[in-house]
Amino acid sequence: MQMMNEQTGIPFILNGRPVRSLSAPGTRLLEVLRDEFHLTGTKCGCKEGECGACSVLINGRLVTSCLIAVGSIAQQAVLTIEGYRETERFAVLDAAFADMAAVQCGFCTPGMVLATEALLSEHPHPSAEEIRQGLSGNLCRCTGYQALIQAVRTAAQRGAGLW
Ligand code: FES
Ligand code: FES
Numbered sequence: 623m624q625m626m627n628e629q630t631g632i633p634f635i636l637n638g639r640p641v642r643s644l645s646a647p648g649t650r651l652l653e654v655l656r657d658e659f660h661l662t663g664t665k666c667g668c669k670e671g672e673c674g675a676c677s678v679l680i681n682g683r684l685v686t687s688c689l690i691a692v693g694s695i696a697q698q699a700v701l702t703i704e705g706y707r708e709t710e711r712f713a714v715l716d717a718a719f720a721d722m723a724a725v726q727c728g729f730c731t732p733g734m735v736l737a738t739e740a741l742l743s744e745h746p747h748p749s750a751e752e753i754r755q756g757l758s759g760n761l762c763r764c765t766g767y768q769a770l771i772q773a774v775r776t777a778a779q780r781g782a783g784l785w
Contacts, residue, residue: 630642632645632696634699638699641659643692644658647691647694649691651678651687651692652690665730667761674730674759678702683740703732706736711784714781719734719777721773722772723769726764729763733760734760737759741753742777750771750775757770
């Protein structure tokens with residue numbers, strides 16, 4: 623007979639660690655991350671898939687966690703900004719965003735950084751159009767997109783070989 627607590631909850635990998643969510647399967651992944659796992663780097667903006675503030679990577683793919691039910695991600699690997707912060711790639715992005723003044727209030731920044739990770743994984747040397755496309759699902763009210771585009775370009779140059 624298996625122990626109850628070995629079967630309870632929805633199992634997935636969160637920032638490299640196996641976890642189980644005890645939330646109802648229909649609960650938004652955004653809420654599970656923030657309220658159950660206290661990973662508040664994932665921001666809650668529109669809850670409609672329009673702003674990108676809640677972006678995370680699932681199996682390396684950029685998704686808006688407000689539109690994902692936790693019940694649909696069993697056994698999948700979720701990376702939030704807290705997990706990504708531990709990587710060498712994050713250090714490159716962090717410095718580039720700071721140096722290019724691409725962070726003002728910071729609300730959009732976790733989502734922007736993860737969108738950039740997804741972009742550079744696919745296009746290590748992105749064109750201006752690819753950068754615009756890569757960030758198109760993420761809104762920023764503060765910086766003006768030129769600074770963000772320049773930050774991505776700078777990260778791609780400085781991080782040559784990392785992506
Ligand atoms: S909160 Fe998910 S896209 Fe805006
Ligand atoms: S830095 Fe404020 S929303 Fe982007």
